[in-house]
Amino acid sequence: MKRLILLLLALLTAPALPAAAASADPPRPAPGAAVYVIPVRSQIEGALLYVIRRGLAEAKQQNAAAIILIMDTPGGTLNSASDIVRSIQASPVPVYTFIEKDAFSAGAIIALSTRAIYMAPGAVIGDALPILMSPFGGVQDMSEGLEEKSVSAVAALIRAAAQSAGHDPEVAEKMVRRENELKIGDDVISPAGQLLTLTAEEAARPGRNPDRPLLSAGTHSDIHSVLKALGLAKHPIRELEITTVERVARVIASAAPILMILGFLGIYIEIKTPGIGLPGILGAICLGLFFWGHHIAGLAGMEDLLIFAAGVLLLLVEIFLIPGFGITGVLGILLILFSLVGAMTRMIPGGPVLPGWTDLHIPILKMGVAIFGTGAGALLLGRFLPRSALGSRLTLAAATSAAEGYTAAPDTSALVGQTGVALTPLRPAGVIRVGAERLDVVTAGQFLDADASVQIIEAHGNRIVVAPAP
Structure with a gap:
């Protein structure tokens, strides 16, 4: 009896499984839903990551029909590319790539993380080999161990990006590992010793599965042709505007x-x-x-x-x-x-x-x-x-001398030898009177009482030294 109940439950739930799987697919976009276009041009770095995240969030909030990255980039930092890939993979809105001209290095990795790649005539994608930049902008040699470590990490990233989007992971890895050979049947697409770089025509040829292209879903002249291929020709286009502040931030x-x-x-x-x-x-x-x-x-x-x-x-x-x-x-x-x-x-x-x-x-x-x-x-x-004109404005060039009448303190050398009376205790500093003049003085270290007779033994400007009068 227990087996019969379990069998009935299995039969009842079996028809619901395909429906559940189908419900996991993204819902069809509303007729008026916009297609967001995000430009990915020049270097890929942290500031571009901020722009793309903003575009993905805005498209999600507006229930966009799709997101298309318009790409022309020589590459950029691996960290930024990795973060952009994760952001694209987490997006509920489907993301596609249209390569206008170049998608090298980090650009190729990002493109491979999107659901489909479209290319303009003459566009190129590939060569994602990691390189180490020197502090002065040139390429710096890496040790064998460091190079293998970097290549292994990038190869894993680009394979994972390709697999998540349904692209051939071997095609993706060949963009990083030159020692691999890429073949389709007896036809060698890229021999060992060369990194894979594909033109629009080469990327659109049949792949391992004759029903699927090697990499590119089609060659199109502009974004409108891409939307027609995606069945989104009637949807409005909303291009993400990169603000002046964001442009300045990228430069900074x-x-x-x-x-x-x-x-x-x-x-x-x-x-x-x-x-x-x-x-x-x-x-x-x-x-x-x-x-x-x-x-x-x-x-x-x-x-x-x-x-x-x-x-x-x-x-x-x-x-x-x-x-x-x-x-x-x-x-x-x-x-x-x-x-x-x-x-x-x-x-x-x-x-x-x-x-x-x-x-x-x-x-x-x-x-x-x-x-x-x-x-x-x-x-x-x-x-x-x-010695420069700016330096002369920042510093005082003119000098003053005693010969010209400039002194830091009055000349009191004439007071040496004169005697006076202590008006206050000298401990050792105090005040004395010499004639009708009051003077601030110090002793050589002795303590003298008020009304003591003193004699000036040294006078250097404002420093006047006295001793008990003989």
């Missing part, structure tokens, strides 16, 4: 070392010259722009600014209130450096509290460039600034 994020160098040099010149002047104001503006740009880019928070302010406060206390240079000044410098590195480091919501080396090495590299540049700039300023 990429120019972080320059802003830090200018900020540090401005403060250095201000410390070397009296008062508060233009260099100090410009230095503060540069550091303020640094924090503002990274805040807009979604990297820096208020805690970084507060740590920086605490570091500056400790440094000022060390300079103006505590003699010498000790632990307070060192702690202030460490807090300033910590805040600047923290402002350039990505923190994933819900991720680890402490960032790993992959998140820290680029900010630390930028900080190293800033410190080196500040030191070199300070040496050059110390050598050439005093």
Whole structure:
């Protein structure tokens, strides 16, 4: 009897399983739902991640029919690409890619995470091999162990992105591992020793499954043709507008070392010259722009600014209130450096509290460039600034001399040998009267009572030394 009941339950629930699976698919968009277009152009970095997240959130809120990334990029940082891939995978709105011209490196990884890739005539996708950039912008050689570690991590990321979107993971991995060979039957698509880079025509050829393309879902001249292929031609297009603030933030994020160098040099010149002047104001503006740009880019928070302010406060206390240079000044410098590195480091919501080396090495590299540049700039300023027209405005060029009548204190040498009476006890400082003149004096160390007779034995400007009169 128990088996019969279980069998009946199984038969009753079996027809509901396909319906449940079908309900997991995204619902058909409303006729008036907009198609969001997000431009992905130039370098891929933290500020672009902020823009894409904003576009994905806005499309979700507006129940958009689809999101299309219009792409033309040489690549960018792996960290930003990884975060963008995760954001796309978590989006309830289907995301597609239309490659206008290039999708290299990080751009290829992002494109492979979308449901379908469309390419314009002459567009190219591929070559996602990780490279290490030097502090001065060139490509830096990696050791064999570090290269394999980086390649392995990127290969896993690009395979996972391709698998989640239904693309061929072997095609994706060939963009990272040159030692692999990509074949379809007897036809070698990309031989071993070469990284895979596909044109629009090559990407649209049949893949391993003859019913599916190798990578591109089709070649189209513009976004309207792509929408027609997706069955969304009647839906309105809403292009995400990248604001001026976001554009400026992207420039600031990429120019972080320059802003830090200018900020540090401005403060250095201000410390070397009296008062508060233009260099100090410009230095503060540069550091303020640094924090503002990274805040807009979604990297820096208020805690970084507060740590920086605490570091500056400790440094000022060390300079103006505590003699010498000790632990307070060192702690202030460490807090300033910590805040600047923290402002350039990505923190994933819900991720680890402490960032790993992959998140820290680029900010630390930028900080190293800033410190080196500040030191070199300070040496050059110390050598050439005093002789320049700007240096003459910051420093006093005219000198004064005693021969011209300029003195820091009156000449009291004529008082030596004169005698007087102590008006107050000398302990050892006090007041005496010489003739009708009252003088502030000190003894050589003796304590003398009031009304004692004294004689002036030294007089150097305002410093007058007396001794008991003989």
